[in-house]
Structure formats: structure tokens, C-alpha cells
Amino acid sequence: MICFLACRYGTMRDNVISLKVVLPNGDVVKTASRARKSAAGYDLTRLVIGSEGTLGVITEVTLRLQKIPQHSVVAMCNFPTIKDAADVSIATMLSGIQVSRLELMDEVQVRAVNVANDKNLPELPTLMFEFIGTEAYVREQTLIVQKIISEHRGSDFVFAEDPEAKKELWKIRKEALWACFAMEPEYEAMISDVCVPLSRLAELISCSKKELDASPLVCTVIAHAGDGNFHTVILFDPNQEDQKREAERLNNFMVHTALSMEGTCTGEHGVGTGKMKYLEKELGIEALKTMKRIKNAFRSQQYNESRKADSTPCLLLGPLMLC
Numbered sequence: 232m233i234c235f236l237a238c239r240y241g242t243m244r245d246n247v248i249s250l251k252v253v254l255p256n257g258d259v260v261k262t263a264s265r266a267r268k269s270a271a272g273y274d275l276t277r278l279v280i281g282s283e284g285t286l287g288v289i290t291e292v293t294l295r296l297q298k299i300p301q302h303s304v305v306a307m308c309n310f311p312t313i314k315d316a317a318d319v320s321i322a323t324m325l326s327g328i329q330v331s332r333l334e335l336m337d338e339v340q341v342r343a344v345n346v347a348n349d350k351n352l353p354e355l356p357t358l359m360f361e362f363i364g365t366e367a368y369v370r371e372q373t374l375i376v377q378k379i380i381s382e383h384r385g386s387d388f389v390f391a392e393d394p395e396a397k398k399e400l401w402k403i404r405k406e407a408l409w410a411c412f413a414m415e416p417e418y419e420a421m422i423s424d425v426c427v428p429l430s431r432l433a434e435l436i437s438c439s440k441k442e443l444d445a446s447p448l449v450c451t452v453i454a455h456a457g458d459g460n461f462h463t464v465i466l467f468d469p470n471q472e473d474q475k476r477e478a479e480r481l482n483n484f485m486v487h488t489a490l491s492m493e494g495t496c497t498g499e500h501g502v503g504t505g506k507m508k509y510l511e512k513e514l515g516i517e518a519l520k521t522m523k524r525i526k527n528a529f530r531s532q533q534y535n536e537s538r539k540a541d542s543t544p545c546l547l548l549g550p551l552m553l554c
Contacts, residue, residue: 238324238457239331239363240297242499244280251291252279255529265293278525283501286529300331300363304373305397306390308380309355313337313440313452315383316356317433320456322379323360324429328372332361333457334404337440340411340451340464344403347413352403353387358456359404407453411464414449418466421478425489426460426498435492436461439485448477460498487512 240246249263252275262275279286310316316335323330336344338354345352358380362372377388391397411420427435436452443450443463454461465481467474486496486509496502496509511519 236331237455237460238333239329244277246295246297247276247280247292248295249293250276250279250289252287252289254287259290260287282525283503285526302366302369302392303331303361303363303397304369304390304392305400306360306362306373306376306388307357307400308385308388309353309357310383310385311355312437313356314433314437315385316358317436317454317456319358319376319380319383319385320454321429321432322383323376324457326375326379328362328375329364330360330372330376330457331363332359333455334359335436335452335454335456335461336404336407337452339449340407340453343410343414343451344407347406347410348403350403358385359400361401404453407451408464411449411451411466415466417468418449419469421465421467421482422462422500423465423482423485424460424462424498424500425485425494425496426458427489427492427494429457429459431492431494432456432459432461435489435494438488439463442484443481446477446481448474448481450481455498458498459494 248265249261252260252262254260260275262279263269264271279289310319313335320333320335323333336357336359338356341352341357342354344350345354360376362369362376364372373390380388391400408420408422412418425435432454436454439461440452443452443465446465449466451464452461453464463481463485465478467478469475486506490496490509490513496506496513500506502510
């Protein structure tokens, strides 16, 4: 759920106060205190979180808790083009309104929802919002966003305050991935994500959408539109090499397009083995060398101590470990 709420509360790293981590040599490290802020030493908490599990094994996490809002409203509306929807996302965030969720689905994704759930939603690019706060503040936010929507050709604006009605609306977005398989039950999905500065989101989605629509494969767009992060679900037959290559081509196109807009090859899925090849282009060789030095610093400590203990085997902690 943290990905849905990131535009209001930040990502996971913004909500972790402290960690307890077991290092490769067996040392147990506490990365921070529970103080709201600290200038004591290196920020080991963010270093460990950002290392994607390659510097140590996390055994304990201290999290920041957020208060449950007093009142909330979920809203949904449609647009003639995906650029209109993305423009509304940008305008909403720049207006200063602190929406807790702002999600975008293209018309193909909405079609998948209709097929999977026997619904009759308008098959158009769709935005979903959640407004939270006091009842008066929520109503004020809703009116401001309605005005922004009307300026960008939005239509069919509906909102829900009843808990069951809100749950039913968000169910559409939460089950979006599984809905895609209703269109191609025997296919596999290549799920990719990229992220750009919010000001470039409309440009990125519009450019990618043209390429996706021109492809023979079924491709859907789902975006965390409040923070410039969007995903694609590309369905392909795993037994057809040409389809697999086409899925890879589309993924490659979106990554390079995002990088050309000062974005990143992945906003939240992580690098793993699939996107390691893009890191040098995104960050530069010096950044990669610096990461390897950090990794080797952790390794060398273990290596030196293991030699003293009769050369115990190296502990592998992730794909970036250089053994």
C-alpha cells in the first residue's frame, strides 16, 4: 500500500526510523535512534534501505506511524486522452493539495477491469483520487480538483464517502494487474516501471503510449500519477520468441525515454538483474564504482576476519555482491 500513498507520505524509506542489521561478518548494527531528526554520523538507515538487501540482512525495523485521517473521500473521473489525465495529475500536485492517493489507468486497463469484473466503466483514461483531512478541508479539496478537471476536458466525476463505496472503487485499482489476465489468460506479463520528474510525466506517458498502442501486444498503463511513476503491463505468449522480443523492446524504449527526461529506469521495482544494464547510463560509471567500493568495504571486513577464522565461506547477500 505504501506505493499508493507515496505522494502524501513518501516511500518506504521515508517511513523507516531505524533498522537492526546483521552484516556479512556477523556483527549486529543498529542504524539510528528513535529521535525525529539526528545529525549523528552517517545515515546508515538510508544506506541499508537503498542497497536493495546487498549490504546486510535486516532483522528489525522501526517504522513511523501515520494517524488515520478523520475524513476521506474517493473520487474518479474520465478523460478523452491520457495526456489530459496526466496534465490534471500535475496541476493537482502543483496546486498544493495534499492528495493521499492519485492513480491513473489508461483505457486498455479499464477495459481489462470491465472484462474481469463484469463492469461497465467508460473505457477511457481514468484518474482516481483520495482526499483526506477534516470534513470541511476534504470538501474544499474536492471542489478545487473538480475545477482543475473541468479545465482539462474531464467528465463523469463521481465521488464516494461511504466506507463500502470507497472500498469498491479502490478495489478497481488494487486488482488491476490480475484483471489484465482476463484478456489473455494463457499469457505472461512483463511488468515494468519508470519514473520521471512530475513535470515530465504527461510527456513521458504520451510518448510511451504511442509506442504501446502501435504494438501488436496487449499493453496497459497504470501510474502513481502523484509522483511521476508509471507502470506498464505487457502481455505476451511465452512460447512465441517474437512476442518476448517485442515486450523487451517496449520495456527498453520506455526506460531510455525516461532516462532522456532525467528520470530513472525504476521508481520502485528495484534493479535486480533485469535493469542492471541501465545503471551506467542513468548514474554514470563513477557512481557504479562508488557503489562497488562500498560493497567491497563490507566484503573486505568479512574477508579479513574470515581468514583469521580459517577462511570461512563468503556470504552472498544479493545480485550486486562481487565475489
